[in-house]
Every structure is written in structure tokens, then in C-alpha cells.
Amino acid sequence: MSKKKIGDVILDVNNISLRFGGVKALSDISFDVREHEIRAIIGPNGAGKSSMLNCINGVYKPQEGSITFRGQTFKHMNSRQVAELGVARTFQNLALFKGMSVIDNLMTGRNLRIKSNLLLQALRWGPAEREESEHREKVERIIDFLEIQAHRKTPVGQLPYGLQKRVDLGRALAMEPQVLLLDEPMAGMNVEEKQDMCRFVLDVNDEFGTTIVLIEHDMSVVMDISDRVVVLDYGKKIGDGVPDEVRANPDVISAYLGTSH
Amino acid sequence: MQTTFPRLLLEHAAKRPTAPAMREKEYGIWQSIDWRGMADLTSHIAAGLHQLGLRRGEHLIVIGANRPRLYASMLAAQALGAVPVPLYQDAVAGECVFPITNTEVRFVVVEDQEQVDKMLEIRSQCPLLEHILYDDPRGLRNYDEPGLAGLQEVIAAGAVFVQQHPEFFKNEAEQARAEDVAAMFYTSGTTGNPKGVVHTHASLLDRAAAGARFDKLTESEEVLAYLPPAWIGQNIFSYAQWLACGYVVNCPESTATVTIDLKEIGPTYYFAPPRVFEGLLTNVTIRMEDAGALKRKLYSSFMEHAKKVGPALMDGKSIGAADRLLYALGNLMVYGPLRNTLGFSRVRVAYTAGEAIGPDLFTFYRSIGINLKQLYGSTETAVFVCLQPDHEVRADTVGVPIDGVEIKLADNGEILVKSPGLLKEYYKNEKATREVLTPDGWYHTSDAGFIDASGHLKIIDRVKDVGRIKGGANDGALFAPKYVENKLKFFPYIKEAVAYGDGRERVCVFINIDLEAVGNWAERRNLPYAGYTDLAGKPEVLQLIKGCVEQVNADLSRDALLAGSQIHRFLVLHKELDPDDGELTRTNKVRRGFIGEKYAVLVDALYGGKAEQFIETQVKFEDGRTGKVSATLKLLDVQTYANVKAAA
Numbered sequence: 001m002s003k004k005k006i007g008d009v010i011l012d013v014n015n016i017s018l019r020f021g022g023v024k025a026l027s028d029i030s031f032d033v034r035e036h037e038i039r040a041i042i043g044p045n046g047a048g049k050s051s052m053l054n055c056i057n058g059v060y061k062p063q064e065g066s067i068t069f070r071g072q073t074f075k076h077m078n079s080r081q082v083a084e085l086g087v088a089r090t091f092q093n094l095a096l097f098k099g100m101s102v103i104d105n106l107m108t109g110r111n112l113r114i115k116s117n118l119l120l121q122a123l124r125w126g127p128a129e130r131e132e133s134e135h136r137e138k139v140e141r142i143i144d145f146l147e148i149q150a151h152r153k154t155p156v157g158q159l160p161y162g163l164q165k166r167v168d169l170g171r172a173l174a175m176e177p178q179v180l181l182l183d184e185p186m187a188g189m190n191v192e193e194k195q196d197m198c199r200f201v202l203d204v205n206d207e208f209g210t211t212i213v214l215i216e217h218d219m220s221v222v223m224d225i226s227d228r229v230v231v232l233d234y235g236k237k238i239g240d241g242v243p244d245e246v247r248a249n250p251d252v253i254s255a256y257l258g259t260s261h
Numbered sequence: 262m263q264t265t266f267p268r269l270l271l272e273h274a275a276k277r278p279t280a281p282a283m284r285e286k287e288y289g290i291w292q293s294i295d296w297r298g299m300a301d302l303t304s305h306i307a308a309g310l311h312q313l314g315l316r317r318g319e320h321l322i323v324i325g326a327n328r329p330r331l332y333a334s335m336l337a338a339q340a341l342g343a344v345p346v347p348l349y350q351d352a353v354a355g356e357c358v359f360p361i362t363n364t365e366v367r368f369v370v371v372e373d374q375e376q377v378d379k380m381l382e383i384r385s386q387c388p389l390l391e392h393i394l395y396d397d398p399r400g401l402r403n404y405d406e407p408g409l410a411g412l413q414e415v416i417a418a419g420a421v422f423v424q425q426h427p428e429f430f431k432n433e434a435e436q437a438r439a440e441d442v443a444a445m446f447y448t449s450g451t452t453g454n455p456k457g458v459v460h461t462h463a464s465l466l467d468r469a470a471a472g473a474r475f476d477k478l479t480e481s482e483e484v485l486a487y488l489p490p491a492w493i494g495q496n497i498f499s500y501a502q503w504l505a506c507g508y509v510v511n512c513p514e515s516t517a518t519v520t521i522d523l524k525e526i527g528p529t530y531y532f533a534p535p536r537v538f539e540g541l542l543t544n545v546t547i548r549m550e551d552a553g554a555l556k557r558k559l560y561s562s563f564m565e566h567a568k569k570v571g572p573a574l575m576d577g578k579s580i581g582a583a584d585r586l587l588y589a590l591g592n593l594m595v596y597g598p599l600r601n602t603l604g605f606s607r608v609r610v611a612y613t614a615g616e617a618i619g620p621d622l623f624t625f626y627r628s629i630g631i632n633l634k635q636l637y638g639s640t641e642t643a644v645f646v647c648l649q650p651d652h653e654v655r656a657d658t659v660g661v662p663i664d665g666v667e668i669k670l671a672d673n674g675e676i677l678v679k680s681p682g683l684l685k686e687y688y689k690n691e692k693a694t695r696e697v698l699t700p701d702g703w704y705h706t707s708d709a710g711f712i713d714a715s716g717h718l719k720i721i722d723r724v725k726d727v728g729r730i731k732g733g734a735n736d737g738a739l740f741a742p743k744y745v746e747n748k749l750k751f752f753p754y755i756k757e758a759v760a761y762g763d764g765r766e767r768v769c770v771f772i773n774i775d776l777e778a779v780g781n782w783a784e785r786r787n788l789p790y791a792g793y794t795d796l797a798g799k800p801e802v803l804q805l806i807k808g809c810v811e812q813v814n815a816d817l818s819r820d821a822l823l824a825g826s827q828i829h830r831f832l833v834l835h836k837e838l839d840p841d842d843g844e845l846t847r848t849n850k851v852r853r854g855f856i857g858e859k860y861a862v863l864v865d866a867l868y869g870g871k872a873e874q875f876i877e878t879q880v881k882f883e884d885g886r887t888g889k890v891s892a893t894l895k896l897l898d899v900q901t902y903a904n905v906k907a908a909a
Contacts, residue, residue, distance in 0.1 A: 103289075140288035145399075150517035152289065207402065 006227060007035030010211055011056070011179060016065035018051055018235075025051040026062065027235045033179070038205055038212045040222045040243075043232035044255060049215045050092060052232065053181050056213070057089050058082040083112055088177035090168045092184045092215075098157030102167050105156050106142060109174025110135040142170050146200060162193040169200065179211045180204065186218050194218065198225055223247065231255070265462040266443060267303075267340040267434035269504040274300035277507065280480070283329045286514040286522055294329055296507075302330065304430035306412070307337035309419030310368065311433075313392055317342035320364040320445065324348045324357070324379075325372025327486035327499065327512045330396045330412055334370045335500070339443055339462075340434040346445045346457070347490040349847045351840075353885060354379040358386050359454055360447055363689065367391040370412065374400035381406060439463040445688060446493045448640045449846040457688030458493070458640045468643040468682035469501035471664040475648050476610045482508035482530045483607070487519045492848060493640045494614070498532050501643075523604030531611040535618040536756075536849070538633070540777075541603055542625055543753050547781045563591040564628070571596075571628030576652045596629040605631050612636050612648075615848065617720070617743075619751030620656035627654065635659050637718060641697065641704060643682035647718050658717035668718065674709040675724045709741075721822075726853070728763025730825050738825020740768065742853065745826050748816060752809040753778040757838050759851050760828070761864060767829035769867040771860065772806055773837050779805070794835045794892050803895060806833055810899045818902035827901040830867050832874075834860075835892035841881045867896055 011033040018026040026048045033039045041049045054060040056067060058077035066073050069085055088109075096105050114135060116128035143149055146166050151159060156167055165185060172180055185201065186194045202225060204210050216222050222229060222243065229246045231239030233255040239246045246252055273282065278297035285292055294302070315321065321338040323345055325331050335345035348360055350372065357379060361369070367389055371377055373396065380393045392408045394415055395401060401411075423429060443462040447455040472478075486499040499510045508530075513522035549560050570580055570588045580588070600606050611626070611633045618635065626633040632651065637659035638644035646668070647660035662668045667679040683704050687693045697705045709727050710720040721727060722741035730738045742760040749758040749772065756775035762768035774797050782805065783790055790796040814827040838844040844856050857864055859878070866874035877891035 137288060144288060147515075149289075149514050150521065203400070 004036060004206070004227075006037045009033065010035040010070060011213075012068035013052075013056065014066050014068065016052070016055055016062045016067070018048075018055060018060055018062045024235050026055070026232075029065070029232070029235075029237050031230045031237065031240055033211060033213055034228075035178075035211050036205070036209050037227040038201070038214060038225055040214045040216055040226035040229045041232065042216065042219075042222055042229060042246075043238075046234075047232040048235040049232055050183055051235075053089065053183055053213070053215060056082070057087065057181060083175065086175075086178035087181065088172040088175040088179070089181035090165075090172050090183055090185055092187065094164055094168050096156045096164060096167060096171070099155055101153045101155055102148060102159070102170075103136075103139065103143070103152050105167055106139045106170050106174050107135065109171040110139065112175065138176075139174055142173050145173075145203070146170050162189050162196075165189070165197070166200070169197075173204065177210060179213065182212060182214045182216075184215050184217065186216060186221055194221060201225065263439045263463070264466065265339070265434075265437040265439055265441070266336060266466070266501075266504055267437055269466075269507075270296075270300055270303060270336055271431065271434060273504070273507045277480075280507070281509050282503075282507075283332065283510050283512065284526075285329050285512040286518070286525075291511070291525070299329070299333065300430075302416070303333045303336045303340065304423055305416045305419035306330070306333050307340045307419065307430055307433065308422040308426075309415030309417075310334075310337055310343075311341060311429075312418055312422055313368070313415065315341055315343050315368055317436075318344075319368070320344045320346050320366045322346045322348060322357075322361060322364065322366050322369040323371075323490065324352075324369065324376045325350050325396065325490070326516070327490055327495070327510075328372060328396055329512065330416075331370060331372060331490070332500065332510075334394075334412070335444070339437065340430060342433070342436060342441070344442050344445055346447070347496070348447065349449075349489050349491040350376065351489070352847065353841065353881075354382040358383050360457070361387045361390060363454075363457065364445070365389050368394070370394045371396070373397040377401060377404070377409065381409075437462065439466070442685065444496065446491065446496070446640050449848060449850075456690055456693055459685045459688050460493075460643055461685055464643050464682045464685065465497070465501045466505055467665065468638075468645045468680070469497055469505040471682075472497070472645045472648065473502055473506050475645075475650075475663050476530070478502065478506050478508065478530060478610075480507040482506065482609075483526055483528045484508060484510050484530050485519075485523055485526055485528045486510050486512050487516075487522075488532070489847075494532060494644055497644045498530070520604065524602070525604075527604060527607040529607050529609045531605070531608050533611070533613060534615045534849070535613050535622070536616075538613060538618065538626065539622055539750075539753065542622060543775070543778050545599065545603070546753070547777070550781070550785070560595060563595040564625075566591055567596060567628035568624055571630065572624060572654075575627050575630065575632060576654065592630065599629055600631060603631075608632065610634065614638070614659070616750075616850075617747035618656060619747075621751065623654075623656040637720065639706065641684045642678055642680060642706075643684075645682065646678055646680065649717075653715070653717070655717070658713065658715075658719050660718060661716055662718070668712070669703065670711065671705075673724060674711065674721065674727070676706045676708050676710050676718070676720075677703045678706055679703050726763075730762060730768070731764045731766065733766035735766075735825035739822055740826045741823055742826075744823055745770070745813070745817070745828065746851070748813045749809065752812075754782065754805060755809060757845075757851065759838075759853055759856050760826075761853070761857065761867075762826065765868065767868070768826055769864070770810070770828050770831040771856070771863065772810075772831055772833050774802065774806065774833055776837075793837065794890060797833045797835055798892055798894070800895075803833060803897060806831070807897055807899060814899060814901050818904055824904040828899055829901060830896055830898055832863060832867060832894045832896045835876065835894060836878060836880060836890045839880070842879075863894065871896055 009032045014030050016026050016029045043049055055062050058079035061076045066075050116131055120128040186197050205212055229243055231252050238251045239249045273296040279295045281293045282296045282299040283294045321343050323331055338345045377395050394410055394412050396412050398411050439462045442459055445457045445459050447457050449455055484499055488495040503510050511526045513519045566587055570584045608631055614636045634649040634654050637647040646666050648663050649660035665681050669677045679702050707724050708720055709722055709724045710718055713719055722743040726742050728740045730740050740762045745760040746758040749755050754775055755772055757773035759771040776793055810828050810831050817827045818824050840847050873893055873895050875893045877889055879887050880890050881887050
């Protein structure tokens with residue numbers, strides 16, 4: 001196996017603080033993500049992991065701090081801007097269009113790249129049709145990659161949970177992102193499904209060079225596939241480093257095993 | 262037929278260069294290759310393999326599903342005078358060692374990463390293996406092994422060579438003669454090492470042509486290639502007959518999409534083993550049970566009519582006008598849409614073989630207008646020995662001997678065949694060859710059977726399995742285990758059965774339930790279950806199966822010859838019999854001896870009269886890991902019936 005080349009810092013999170021009224025979801029969080037790496041964010045439930053992802057994604061606007069993406073600093077990102085910068089995400093509880101088929105769900109991921117407008121598409125204007133074919137081809141490659149050919153036309157709501165998660169991943173991949181934010185992609189899966197998902201994540205990272213920020217609870221997954229790990233607890237960062245360092249960190253151990261406060 | 266595979270390819274490419282030869286579904290759409298394209302691809306691969314050093318007389322092992330480039334590799338090998346040997350793509354790595362060392366191959370062409378991994382795993386046991394060539398590069402990006410290369414590279418190098426030597430392919434192909442060895446197929450023997458069945462261009466193409474004439478196949482047939490290429494039937498339907506007739510072979514996207522692809526293609530000429538037809542019918546029945554009341558009523562009443570009228574219509578018998586009209590209405594409303602859902606709208610001829618097919622199952626398909634017929638043959642006979650003619654189709658026969666075939670029965674009931682399609686020999690196994698091929702050209706099929714009044718062949722069982730009951734009320738009666746097992750498998754609830762009784766006083770049976778059918782049955786009775794083992798142990802399910810066994814007994818009691826084969830005791834196994842565990846062959850035939858040894862404790866318990874027995878078995882998972890499954894099985898007694906007709 002050739003050694004992976006991890007690049008420079010692509011995403012920099014600086015002193016982010018997020019409050020919901022009196023609840024301090026995130027307190028002064030700073031970490032960076034390098035290009036082509038797999039960065040895991042771990043921590044007990046309620047630590048602020050999803051909130052962190054939502055800040056990067058532009059869903060939440062932090063009260064303090066900034067995010068730097070490829071040298072451009074933003075105090076607030078809005079989701080559309082973030083998507084256009086090449087950041088895609090999956091959702092912890094899925095956010096698929098249950099009534100639409102798998103292929104249609106994946107095609108929605110191409111939305112930002114489709115240039116022809118609604119009217120032209122409705123009239124099936126030549127160039128609009130050609131564009132649809134091109135996007136369809138890209139989406140078919142993703143279907144092939146995720147091995148879901150048999151479910152192309154199935155309404156997503158009828159698929160088993162594990163396959164829905166794959167479709168969610170597929171939709172994010174359809175954006176051809178530079179950075180992929182995965183919010184607990186292995187949640188609710190058995191060992192075999194987790195192994196499959198890990199393989200897809202690793203393949204995406206290896207084949208397309210996509211940088212991956214991964215929230216995950218399964219420690220074996222985190223230790224096995226991530227390059228570096230950030231540990232959050234009660235909205236504060238308590239660990240940051242390679243998996244072995246983090247595993248030996250006494251603060252991290254006590255956060256998971258629990259000590260009396 | 263005095264021609265060869267490569268010559269046929271060149272003829273089609275010359276006469277109909279732009280006609281489609283093969284299609285493959287990739288990225289959601291069917292991509293066609295025409296005959297010109299197929300010939301070019303084959304010549305590039307041949308040139309590439311030649312440059313890598315493949316020589317006349319060598320073998321080339323091919324492992325994968327049906328893919329145009331794997332077929333082209335087989336044709337390329339034949340053009341170079343090498344012998345392609347397809348292996349089962351779902352074989353575990355260890356099973357591939359014998360064929361590779363037996364044929365002393367230096368080259369294998371495989372489909373994808375899964376097969377490459379298997380080859381790398383056993384490489385140390387196959388020192389002669391030099392080149393591993395793969396078709397689909399997915400996942401192989403970071404592999405760095407000596408001799409591992411993509412077919413794409415071979416084709417590119419070959420294309421350059423062909424440009425410099427334009428007559429190369431034609432010259433090589435012209436050297437092949439009809440009596441040269443064209444291919445080899447390993448039969449998954451039920452005992453010992455597999456035997457390599459050697460066939461020539463002549464034997465395969467003769468049978469292919471005979472079958473094509475029998476069913477009037479033309480170049481516009483559409484065939485779906487979904488069965489393993491290692492099985493000779495697949496080779497005959499999608500390779501030999503493909504080249505003999507020049508029709509179109511369609512390769513599905515993956516095993517998971519076969520039913521979808523079947524509907525999209527709408528083949529005109531189709532083959533499937535009986536269990537596939539059973540599975541389709543179970544599917545239809547289950548879905549009909551979920552349908553609304555009106556649809557259910559429509560379905561049941563029209564199916565009644567179809568059973569009455571359909572087979573007769575198909576057989577060309579005369580039907581009253583009113584019946585005909587009603588059938589036409591049924592065709593519009595039920596049979597047509599049903600055929601469409603199954604993917605059989607355009608099927609002109611559908612064959613099944615390999616095991617006996619239940620009469621109800623057979624009637625179902627024929628009654629809705631699908632020309633399902635049976636055939637008889639084997640790897641050693643290049644398949645086509647007997648076929649059922651269109652208007653003489655019955656569930657209990659396998660057809661009449663076709664063009665070129667002579668059949669004779671030995672004293673012990675064994676069927677002997679003489680045909681131009683017979684194997685040349687078993688590879689490197691003179692002893693085995695002499696055991697089945699007599700000097701005067703008769704092949705011993707090791708099947709027992711007889712020819713009935715209408716000239717149709719009926720199969721009883723494997724000769725060596727036909728036994729006798731010893732002792733007790735039925736002493737001396739004929740016991741044909743397969744016959745009994747087949748009757749049990751005609752029920753949708755029973756997936757597999759293994760019968761014991763030779764040399765014993767009574768007949769005892771192991772049964773595997775069909776998870777889908779029984780699961781559905783259980784759900785309709787609000788019977789919860791936690792998986793296969795749990796369902797197989799439920800008392801309600803055991804009673805259901807008991808009912809099926811007793812019905813088989815009632816049926817057997819009416820058979821003059823086999824009334825003594827009635828079943829006395831049975832049990833339902835806690836796990837499905839599986840080829841990966843060595844219990845079934847790769848073509849899903851039971852290995853009665855192996856199963857008897859592995860489950861000896863159960864056999865003893867059945868014959869010892871025990872009411873229940875604990876069993877723990879080792880199972881092998883798909884990735885090679887092993888685990889244990891255990892349960893306490895109940896052993897049940899079954900009612901037998903007095904012989905209605907006295908045994909001969």
C-alpha cells in the first residue's frame with residue numbers, strides 16, 4: 001500500500017464558542033484539519049460534536065470565533081456558501097427524501113453543479129438534456145462505487161437503514177466535495193455493515209483524496225481509520241493528536257470512564 | 262459441425278459486423294458490442310496473451326461472472342490453440358488450487374479484486390502461476406504483485422501488436438481444427454477431486470447446433486447470461502450456441518440485479534434450474550397474498566382457468582371457443598402482466614434441468630403461456646442428450662433423444678449414451694475415463710431410468726444411489742433417494758431434503774425448510790421467529806412439514822415401483838445445507854455420503870428411535886471464518902400407507 005500524502009491545513013477552526021441561551025454548547029474550540037487526512041471528532045454524548053460540525057457546515061452561527069477554509073476566513077458561513085466551497089456532509093439521523101428513488105436522491109446532490117434552469121429542464125431543451133446525462137453518469141459511478149445498483153429505482157424510505165446511510169453518503173459524494181463531514185456514519189449498524197462503511201470511507205479518502213471529518217462513537221473504527229483525533233467533552237477540547245496519543249491521554253480516559261465532579 | 266469457435270467469430274464479424282453480439286449493463290445502461298468489436302477485442306487480447314507468452318496446448322483458467330472481456334479471453338485462448346478452463350466464481354480459494362496445479366497453468370484471467378485476492382492467497386501453493394490478469398480494476402489501485410496486471414494493459418499492448426501484424430489473429434485462428442480440444446470443465450464430483458471434462462470444438466458445437474435446430478433458434482434470440490460460466494450449460498447457452506447462431510448474449514450488472522435485468526432484456530431463450538422457477542413462483546404467491554381482495558379474486562379465478570386450458574393450448578390441442586375467449590381475457594388481465602413481471606414476456610423457449618421439477622410448478626408456468634420444457638444431459642455429454650419437443654411436454658419426463666443421440670439401457674437400468682457430443686476424456690485421468698467410456702463409444706451416465714410408452718426418457722435416480730430396503734415389512738423394495746427427495750422438494754416449504762434407507766429397514770429424511778415460504782407462512786399465523794434456526798425448531802412448523810411428508814407418503818403408496826420408499830421418520834435441520842460447508846456441490850446437489858458422516862449423530866438418533874437429539878455443527882462463513890450453530894432437534898414419526906398396488 002502506498003503511503004498517504006497528507007497535505008497542508010485546509011480547514012482551521014479558531015476559538016469557536018457556541019451558546020444556546022444559557023447552554024454553552026462549544027467553548028473556545030480550536031483545531032485544524034489537513035488536506036487528505038481523516039480527522040475524527042469523538043466525545044461523550046452531548047459533548048458538542050454535532051454542533052461543531054453544524055458550525056463548519058453553516059447551519060449554526062457561532063457567537064465567537066472564526067473558520068478559515070483554504071486561507072479564506074469567515075466569521076459566519078451560510079450553508080450555501082459552504083457547499084459551494086466544496087464541503088459536503090451526511091446526517092446523523094439521515095435527511096433523505098424518503099419518497100424519491102435512490103437515483104433521484106443522489107441527483108439532488110448535483111444541484112449546485114446543474115446550470116440550466118427549471119424552465120429549460122421542464123422543456124427538455126437540448127443542452128439541458130445533455131447536462132442531465134452528464135450528471136447522471138457521475139451519479140451512476142457513485143452507485144457503482146457504493147454497490148447499490150439493485151436499488152436504483154427503489155424509494156429510499158423502503159430501504160433498510162444501512163442502505164439508507166449509504167445513499168446519504170452517496171448524495172454527499174455526488175457533490176464531488178473536497179471536504180466530507182460525516183456525522184456518525186456507522187450508527188445503528190452491525191459489524192458487517194460497519195466494515196463495509198469503513199471500506200467506503202477509506203476508499204473515498206484513498207481514491208478521490210477527499211479530506212474527511214468524522215464523528216464516531218465506535219472506538220475501534222476511530223482508532224483504526226483516523227489519522228488524527230479531536231476529543232470534546234462538555235463543549236471543551238480535552239484532547240488533540242494521533243489516535244495513540246489520545247488513547248493514552250488521562251483526561252480522555254476519565255471523560256469516558258467517568259469521574260465524580 | 263466441422264468448424265471452430267474462433268472461425269465462427271470471424272465469420273460473424275465478416276457477415277454482420279454491426280449487429281450486436283454482446284451487451285453489458287454498466288452505469289445503469291446497456292452497452293453493446295457488435296461482432297466487429299468483439300472480433301477486434303478478441304484479437305487484441307490474443308495478441309497481448311501471445312506477447313506474454315501463452316503457447317499452444319497450454320491452459321488458461323478464467324474465473325468470474327459473465328463479462329464480455331472474459332468471454333473474449335476464452336475466444337482469444339482458443340484462437341491461440343490454448344484451452345480455456347472456467348472455474349466457479351464463488352469457490353473458496355482452497356478449491357481453486359487443484360484445478361490450477363492439475364492443469365499446470367501459468368495464466369489466469371479473473372474478473373475483479375475478490376478473485377485476485379483468492380489467487381494471491383493460494384499463490385504459494387501454485388508455483389507455476391505467473392500471470393494474474395484482471396478485468397475490473399476497482400480496489401486494485403494499490404496492489405503491487407509480480408505478474409499482476411489489468412486486462413486493459415494486455416489489450417493495449419495487443420492492439421499495438423495487431424497494428425504491426427494485421428494477419429496475426431487470422432493466421433492463429435485458422436490453425437485450430439474441429440477435433441482440437443476447445444475447453445475443459447471441472448465437474449464438482451460428490452466424492453474426491455474434481456475431474457476435468459475435456460471437450461473439443463466438434464463436440465461442443467455439434468450439440469450446440471443440434472439444440473439450435475431442435476428449437477429453431479435464430480440470430481435474433483436474446484439470452485441472459487447469468488449462470489456461472491464454469492457450468493457447461495452456461496457455456497452451451499451463452500457461448501457455443503451464441504457463436505453457432507450469432508444471437509445476442511446479455512450480461513447482467515451484478516448478481517443482485519439479475520431479476521431487474523431479466524425484465525429489461527426480456528430474453529427469448531432462457532434456462533434456469535428448477536429452484537429458480539420455484540423461487541419465482543414463491544415470490545409471486547407471497548406478493549399475491551398481500552394484494553387487495555379484488556386482485557386476489559381475479560388471480561385465483563383466472564389461474565384456475567389457466568390450469569384447465571393453458572397447457573392444452575400450448576400443446577396445440579383444440580380448445581372450445583368460449584374457453585379460448587376467456588383465456589384471451591385472462592391473458593390481457595393476468596397472464597400477460599404476470600409474464601411481464603417475471604421478465605418472461607418474450608420467452609419462446611425456456612428450459613430447466615438438473616433436478617426433477619414439481620408437476621404443480623411445471624403446470625403453473627405452462628398455463629400462463631411460458632413454454633417451459635425439460636432437458637437431460639451432463640457435462641460429459643455437452644448437455645443436450647434429450648429435449649422435450651414443444652407439443653409433448655410433461656412434468657415427469659426429460660424428453661426424447663435428439664439428433665445424433667442414441668440411448669440404450671444396461672441391465673441394471675443405467676442409461677448409456679452415444680453421441681457426437683461426448684467428452685474426449687477426463688483430463689490426466691485415464692482410469693476414470695475408461696470407467697465411463699467403453700471402447701465401442703458408449704458413455705455410462707450413472708443415471709438409472711427407463712423409456713416410457715411414448716418414447717420419453719424418465720429418470721429414477723443415480724444408479725449407485727438406487728438401493729434396497731433391508732429387513733422389515735418392505736424387505737427388498739426399491740429405494741430411490743433422489744426420487745423421494747424431489748417429491749419433498751416439490752412443496753414450496755421444503756428447500757432441500759436428504760433421504761437415507763439403503764440397507765436399512767426404514768427410510769429417514771433430513772429436511773431444510775425454505776426460509777422465505779415458511780417465514781411468510783409463519784407471519785400469516787402471527788408466529789414470531791428469530792431467524793432460521795428458531796423458525797426451523799418451531800412445533801407449528803414441524804407439523805406443517807409433517808403434513809408435507811405424509812402427503813409424499815400417500816403419493817408414493819400409489820406408485821407400483823417405489824411404494825417401499827415411504828418415509829418413516831424425519832427431522833428439520835437447524836441450518837441450511839451449504840456448498841461452502843461441503844454439504845452441497847457447487848451446482849447445489851446434495852452430498853448424501855458427506856452429510857451422513859457429518860450428521861452421523863442425527864442419522865443414528867433417527868434410526869435409534871430417539872425423540873430428540875442435540876447437534877452442534879461448524880459452519881464456514883463467506884469470508885472463510887468458522888463458527889458454530891447448535892440446536893436440539895425434534896425427531897418425528899410419520900404415518901405410512903399400505904401399498905395401493907402390490908410392488909412388482
